[in-house]
Amino acid sequence: MLAYTVRRLFSSVVLLFIGTAVVFGLTSISSNPELLLATCPPTRCGAEFRSEMIQMYQLDKTIPERYVSWLGDAVQGDLGTAVRDGRRPVTEVLGERLPKTLLLAIPAFVLTALIAVALGVYSAVRQYSVGDNALTAFSFIGISMPTFFFGLLLQVFWGVWWQEWTGTRPFYVTGYHNADFMDLVSSLTLPVATLMLVSVAGESRFGRASMLEVINSEYIRTARAKGLPERKVIFHHALRNALIPLVTIWALDFALLLSGSVITETVFAWPGIGSYFLRSITNYDLDPVMAIMVFTAAITIMFNLIADVMYGVLDPRVRYD
Amino acid sequence: MTAPLLSVKDLSVTFRSDDGDLTAVRGMSFDVMPGEVLAVVGESGSGKSVTSLAIMGLLPRSARVSGSAMFDGRELIGADLKQLRKIRGKDIAMIFQDPMTALNPVFTIGSQIVEAITLHNDMSDKAAWERATELLNLVGIPDPKRRVKLYPHEYSGGMRQRAMIAMAMANEPKLLIADEPTTALDVTIQAQVLQVIRKAQAVTGAAMVLITHDLGVVAGLADRVNVMYAGAVFESGDIDDIFYRTANPYTLGLLGSIPILTARVSDKLTPIPGAPPNLRRLPEGCPFRPRCVFATEVCHGSEPDLMAVNGGRHRSRCYHIDKVAEARAGSTV
Ligand SMILES: Nc1ncnc2c1ncn2[C@@H]1O[C@H](COP(=O)(O)OP(=O)(O)OP(=O)(O)O)[C@@H](O)[C@H]1O
Numbered sequence A: 001m002l003a004y005t006v007r008r009l010f011s012s013v014v015l016l017f018i019g020t021a022v023v024f025g026l027t028s029i030s031s032n033p034e035l036l037l038a039t040c041p042p043t044r045c046g047a048e049f050r051s052e053m054i055q056m057y058q059l060d061k062t063i064p065e066r067y068v069s070w071l072g073d074a075v076q077g078d079l080g081t082a083v084r085d086g087r088r089p090v091t092e093v094l095g096e097r098l099p100k101t102l103l104l105a106i107p108a109f110v111l112t113a114l115i116a117v118a119l120g121v122y123s124a125v126r127q128y129s130v131g132d133n134a135l136t137a138f139s140f141i142g143i144s145m146p147t148f149f150f151g152l153l154l155q156v157f158w159g160v161w162w163q164e165w166t167g168t169r170p171f172y173v174t175g176y177h178n179a180d181f182m183d184l185v186s187s188l189t190l191p192v193a194t195l196m197l198v199s200v201a202g203e204s205r206f207g208r209a210s211m212l213e214v215i216n217s218e219y220i221r222t223a224r225a226k227g228l229p230e231r232k233v234i235f236h237h238a239l240r241n242a243l244i245p246l247v248t249i250w251a252l253d254f255a256l257l258l259s260g261s262v263i264t265e266t267v268f269a270w271p272g273i274g275s276y277f278l279r280s281i282t283n284y285d286l287d288p289v290m291a292i293m294v295f296t297a298a299i300t301i302m303f304n305l306i307a308d309v310m311y312g313v314l315d316p317r318v319r320y321d
Numbered sequence B: 001m002t003a004p005l006l007s008v009k010d011l012s013v014t015f016r017s018d019d020g021d022l023t024a025v026r027g028m029s030f031d032v033m034p035g036e037v038l039a040v041v042g043e044s045g046s047g048k049s050v051t052s053l054a055i056m057g058l059l060p061r062s063a064r065v066s067g068s069a070m071f072d073g074r075e076l077i078g079a080d081l082k083q084l085r086k087i088r089g090k091d092i093a094m095i096f097q098d099p100m101t102a103l104n105p106v107f108t109i110g111s112q113i114v115e116a117i118t119l120h121n122d123m124s125d126k127a128a129w130e131r132a133t134e135l136l137n138l139v140g141i142p143d144p145k146r147r148v149k150l151y152p153h154e155y156s157g158g159m160r161q162r163a164m165i166a167m168a169m170a171n172e173p174k175l176l177i178a179d180e181p182t183t184a185l186d187v188t189i190q191a192q193v194l195q196v197i198r199k200a201q202a203v204t205g206a207a208m209v210l211i212t213h214d215l216g217v218v219a220g221l222a223d224r225v226n227v228m229y230a231g232a233v234f235e236s237g238d239i240d241d242i243f244y245r246t247a248n249p250y251t252l253g254l255l256g257s258i259p260i261l262t263a264r265v266s267d268k269l270t271p272i273p274g275a276p277p278n279l280r281r282l283p284e285g286c287p288f289r290p291r292c293v294f295a296t297e298v299c300h301g302s303e304p305d306l307m308a309v310n311g312g313r314h315r316s317r318c319y320h321i322d323k324v325a326e327a328r329a330g331s332t333v
């Protein structure tokens, strides 16, 4: 198990290097500052600005050369400069924004997982009941509607309609507020709820499918034939097996949340990594874009590794050697 | 005469589905005496498994069960779950066909046996683990102290079935239901596992319902035999009745001893020409009629009852018991 983990760690690092090369190449091609400069009228982009850009983005060098120099800096912890953020180091800006993304990601992840498992178990045990059918309908809406729809809906509901009806506004509809704990909770509620709506819909489907498969398996019949109460059959014998395939889903969902929810953070003006990513793209601020993509890749690779190791812990049949 | 341990009367099971109802068991009646081994044979789909699951109350919700199954003075059909749970695993234990899938893969063999023990006994965990080890030893698992802590996937198929047997024996049940306990196993270990089942039955003194396709097993283990076809008992009798005084064409077919079929007697059930009936649409009259070499006009009318042969416990569902007996006598066996 340890040997396996170490081996996987090594291959993860290799994978990450390949990932950075691909991402760097694509970023350099797709938002080429050279082309931007070429189309920029000299009145706006003077000679001085041009030479500064050329020096900053090393436009006189080839992309592979630039990548090597970027990598050299990156491994030393220098991810470049956030030009549109007071020319501060990217790592500093990300350091400020990451905790705010975590504030959204962790509660959203934990609550989603708990609710999705509960709904999945309920749906599987009461397959085709009114409740199960209602949840199926809800899931399909949740999966097929875009995130921003729910975000805007919640904002309109709590920020406009609710206020019209009651004259109060129980939650912040945008922004990050932390005057005190309740203030923080209030500003977290709607973005977390938005993140959850979509992932609960998806995860509970997986939970239901996984649970259904387990419930119809023969060892569940064996458990019943022993005389076990149904509660134990479901929550001890069945759930333990049904959770195993969910580990991968959880790892990917959490990685996605950690690397910042671009849409949700933007809709709620949440100062996390996701909204920063979108802002950097629209601003052609290349270093932060590159840094966030690499961060996302690293997180995804890491959580895949964690999922695989968890598999070995949860499922005795999985042997790593 | 002693009272039967299990008395099944007029048991019927119908599965509801979108394609229409399927009656898998049609008015089954049979008794199991204390300590007796009743073998149940019949082609695939004849309702053997469904019958035993119905008795245990383990059928899915889509099944409608009617009739009666009196076990030790208690009615099982329609009993509430709480009552059934006290009987399941304690008074009636089951051994399933496929030991690969019948054990929970994420728990150790020991913990699954211990669970069965502590559920029905007031016993400390430590004592229960000792008992589990002892049971594994009893069913012939070498080095049980170590193996009790292993997971199902670390056992071979034969060992898993031994572990299932150990689990079934754990509470010294009055009745063991074994549903094709050796079918999924390697031929070379079938005999050993059967030996273990025989031993388990002897040690606990339990009665046993043994569902099997293997006539060698029937001959070696059973006191009595039920031959099932299309969800009903077609012939019932002791070993000699079934093997040497066969009184039903279907049984003859299974034994492979109908002269015109030129089959020889083998250990396995012989395939009978023609397909098993469609349970959604049984033929008029006797369900076996379309495949029966003895069929006459009378077989088209109504289905024959299970009738006594020579007045004893030997019974057969056929209008032509005499003709079958003649053919039997004339055959090579
Ligand atoms: N859960 C179910 N839903 C619908 N039909 C079922 C269900 N379980 C069994 N059946 C049907 O009931 C009939 C009898 O099945 P059963 O499993 O009792 O056969 P069997 O005699 O045990 O056969 P085998 O020798 O193959 O085990 C079959 O036609 C089967 O398709």
Ligand SMILES: [Mg+2]
Residues within 6 Å of the ligand: B048, B049, B050, B179
């Ligand atoms: Mg069966």
